[in-house]
Amino acid sequence: MNQATTHPIPARGPADHDVRSQIVTAATEHFSRYGYEKTTVSDLAKAIGFSKAYVYKFFESKQAIGEMICANCLREIETEVRAAVGEAGRPPEKLRRMFKAVVEASLRLFSRDRKLYEIAISAASERWQATIVYEEHIRKLLEDILQEGRQSGDFERKTPLDETTMAIHLVMRPYLNPLLLQHSLDYTDEAPARLSGLVLRSLSP
Numbered sequence: 001m002n003q004a005t006t007h008p009i010p011a012r013g014p015a016d017h018d019v020r021s022q023i024v025t026a027a028t029e030h031f032s033r034y035g036y037e038k039t040t041v042s043d044l045a046k047a048i049g050f051s052k053a054y055v056y057k058f059f060e061s062k063q064a065i066g067e068m069i070c071a072n073c074l075r076e077i078e079t080e081v082r083a084a085v086g087e088a089g090r091p092p093e094k095l096r097r098m099f100k101a102v103v104e105a106s107l108r109l110f111s112r113d114r115k116l117y118e119i120a121i122s123a124a125s126e127r128w129q130a131t132i133v134y135e136e137h138i139r140k141l142l143e144d145i146l147q148e149g150r151q152s153g154d155f156e157r158k159t160p161l162d163e164t165t166m167a168i169h170l171v172m173r174p175y176l177n178p179l180l181l182q183h184s185l186d187y188t189d190e191a192p193a194r195l196s197g198l199v200l201r202s203l204s205p
Contacts, residue, residue: 020058023048024072027065028116036066036118063128069116070123071130077105078137085141091149092200098145099196102138103175103188120178131177138176139169146203155203168199 026048031039041062045052059065084101088094109120123131143165149155174180175191184191 023050023055023058024065024068028069031066031069031119032116035115036062036122041065063122063126066119066122067128067130070119070128071133073109073116073120074130074134077102077109078134080105081138082141085145091145091152091154092203094145095142095149095200095203096192096196098142099172099199100192102172103192106175106178106181107188109178117178121182124177124179135169135176138172139165142169142172149203153205156205164203171195171199 023044027039027044030044030047034043039062041055042052044062044065045055048055059068081098081101084097085094088097109117122128143161146155146161146164146168150157150161172195174184175188
């Protein structure tokens, strides 16, 4: 359940090339200052001191750069969620901590840098690979907790596992998806406890 995860993002050039990291770092700073939508690859190349053609040797588009940045942010959230779950004992507490960590980590992404959050908005609305992989990792983590709870006798076993997993994932989705999160901010203080409590009552054997 705590295995290392990766977010495969299409990229050009040698995989370990320092220039790729340099471009991503510079792009993160540039997007943070000017916004993702208003920035072009030419703007980035000029800010970094490279030619646009050289940037294209490592990334096929501005979206590819944005997706790498997005994947880094989502990896931070996933790591935090897994750490919170790993600190819990029994499956019910793991589920409670998962709800709480998802909301808190997502809020930090939302509030830390609103211009960078534009990238997350684009990623969610256009279904970038980084967001698809992230949601699948969270869904799989949830499924593992549910499976463990069934084996320990904490959760009911009558409902098909995939059906239960999908239903709970949908309950969590307003706090996983940046497009939905911005409309759920009024409920973030009480949402984790209330939602996880409701879900846990529905899972009782």
